Amino acid sequence: METLSITSWKLACRVEDTIENGGVCLKLEDQQVALFYFKRRNEWYATQNECPHKRQMILSRGMIGSLGDKPKIACPFHKKTFALDTGECLSGDECAIKTYPVKVEDGFVYIALQN
């Protein structure tokens, strides 16, 4: 049986390094992670930085927004969109992106790559 491991938070960056209502890219354990501060909704999201469509390391430079109530990110290359909370692809048949838990404490942002 699989054992439940405890969420291990990684220090990512300071809140002031992030962009309000936009994304930044982080290098964490040799992975590229896109971090989004959705200030309008007071929400934080982290996803893989790679867009599955043409496998470009780019999602952090995309535009965030909403579809109904769903927060989403649009890839700057061909505007495929993905849900920020679940990672599902909202346009076409691209596969889903990975999402990671985020927490903010004392002006620092933490991301959990595995849990």
Place this chain on the structure above:
Amino acid sequence: MGEKIIVVIGNGMVGHKFCEKLLAKTDVFKLIVFGEESIRAYDRVHLTDYFKKSGVNDLYLSDLTWYHENNIDLHLNDPIIAIDTAQKSVQSKHGVRVSYDFIVFATGSAAFVPPIPGIDKEGVFLYRTIEDLDHIKEYAVHARKGAVIGGGLLGLEAAKALVDLQIKETAVVEFAARLMPRQIDDAASATLQNKLHSLGLNCLLHKSTTQILGDTKVAGLAFSDETSVEADILIISAGIKPRDELAKVVGLATGHRGGIVVDENMRTSDPSIFAVGECALYNEMIYGLVAPGYEMAEIAASTILGEQKSFCGFDMSTKLKLMGVDVASFGDPFICEPDARTIHIEDKNKGIYKRLNISSDGKRLLGGILVGEASSYNMLLQTVNNNMPIPEHPELLLFHEKASSQPVGLGLDTLPDNALICSCEGVTKAQICDAVIQQGCENADGVKKCTKAGSGCGGCIPMVKDLVTYTMKQQGKYIRNTICEHFDYSRQELFDLMKIHELHTYDEVLDNLGKGHGCEVCKPLVSSLLASLWNEMILGKGNDVAQDSNDRFLANIQRGGTYSVVPRIPGGEIRPEKLIVIGEVAKKYNLYTKITGGQRIDMFGAHVNDLPSIWEELIAAGFESGHAYGKALRTVKSCVGSTWCRFGLHDSVSFAIKIEERYRGVRAPHKFKSAVSGCIRECAEAQSKDFGIIATEKGWNLYVCGNGGSKPQHALLLASDIDSNTCIQYLDRFLMFYIRTADPLTRTATWLNKMDGGIDYLRNVVVNDSLGMAESWEKEMQALVDAYQCEWKVAVNNPDIRKRFVHFVNAPSEKDETVKFEEMRGQKKAADWNAPITY
């Protein structure tokens, strides 16, 4: 008491539809529904979406409270196991016993499992219910290679699910010599196979499986031709078997290959028992699609109420999207010579195959197949179903499809009122037009709410949209092109509102005039309007994140994520010192250089981190941004003109530079380009530009609204023999008129094509000032011109903006190591797109 009771057996798609249909007609019956599955009715057609969406919630056909609100008793996870037709009562597995006046069988079907040795091994699954999908999902985590037995519609759907679950290799095994043997022909199958292959699906045709290999778990499949394939997860989708086991026990008539026999009123051999959906056998046929099932539900409900309606077979046309590939088959897809004439086209390059079957007299369409591109499916289907005449050159129906679902020769007005547009919900053209005219629906969503059209498989939505537009136009209604779900305004309305309210940031605009949180459609649009209105630095706080990527980084993004650098070279004139600087910068930052089609030099392949330093060096040498990234003025090309050329009438280079410097940085609905030629030989190709100027003996001729691109169009003469100042005055007016009124991403040529009155109207507005706007437009343009500043200069001098040009915020000096270049003719080029994901 005295309430009559209908027991519905099966809470699938059709069983649920029956309840809806009956409730819409009457409330004199008490409905009691028994379902074998543990959850209420859901959308089986979109089952595969279960892996993508937020679970089953998006698939339910009703709200949780729907059954209760409609006074329906719903027993889930409790199949009916016995019926006493003499006492008129049913009994469920968990012992519920109720008496009935009528029974409706809606037990659907189950997957047919062929008796292959080893089929009971671990790792073999069916594909019909949410529960099946849960099992597959769980098992797939440890699987690497998948296989599906059955290359029909459902088999391909299942194969797609395996791909979605990131199974590396998936094989589809089909007994017939082609995929979807009931819907498409050999050539269509070949096209489809090629497409699917490129998406990671391997199609094995003409294979009869003799054994499932592996000890206790599936490890592969062996075929009768002695070949085999490895697989550690297998889905069986070899056809369906109607669920008639209970009906057989009760003694209802069933077909020898299964199915509960029904007449045209959906009545079984027992007059108080009906059967609908995939368990019903009508005229020796099981209809494995949801639309005919819904029609049966309508007939059964009508019959119970004593209405006269009968089922008369159903069109089995289908259109679906398999892993992004359109596949459609309609009417009689296979009929051929001598009963029909066929036309087909095949484009191996694009992966398109289309076939039309025409009656022998060439007058009617009988059916056809579309693979790879199926936007005209709805109209073609209507043409078949309504027996409409076809144009003299039916082959034209195979082309010109992109623009709308309405191919040449077949107009919506020729479509009869009773044409069935949405077959899932049985909605006709007349009902849709009525929703627009009587009930004021102004878009497909509204029509969906009013009539349910488009709420089933969704295939008819393009046609519904066209019908809404068509009807509104006929009504003389103004069609508003609203921007997106966040703004209920057209671009022009938003422009005016932003101006009146003096809004300067995206968030202000959204908070004051919109709703929700914005998206990739409205953000760049609003940003462009802000720029056109105020011409402030586009990367001001808060506005940077509302820019398209190219605007946000003041450079065009390239394959791999690097950027291009295009300094402005007005009129194409450049001094040798500046050429040297470009060469030096390109060398230092290892950039690919090329002379562009716009008479300037493009440097490609700059890392985002390098952009500020590159521009710093260029600016120091006197360059400024070329706005190659913005919806703004690109270049004003020039020919050498009277300064050197023996034919030149005026100094075209100087005039081109003057114009380029006047309009540089001005943002518009789309990019715009210009050129100035020194004489009628037209070496600067001015007549292919948004505005082009050609020297004459007496002054300049001004041409407007030309376009290169995919649909080239010559510019039209707006004014002749004018002097330089008048020319600029007209241009100010022309450009402001365009900026204020064009739809987003519309070049001037398209803008003019849509303008009532065309060039004459435009000339009246610009030259004769028929709208009385000339003065204020000239002022507005002058304000934009005065507000100009080089964006790159602002960016490199502003530390807050500058620090955004990094790839990793937590390692600002590191470049993205995934960016790859290749070598070519002594320079670099971007590596090709990466292969699609395989984990």
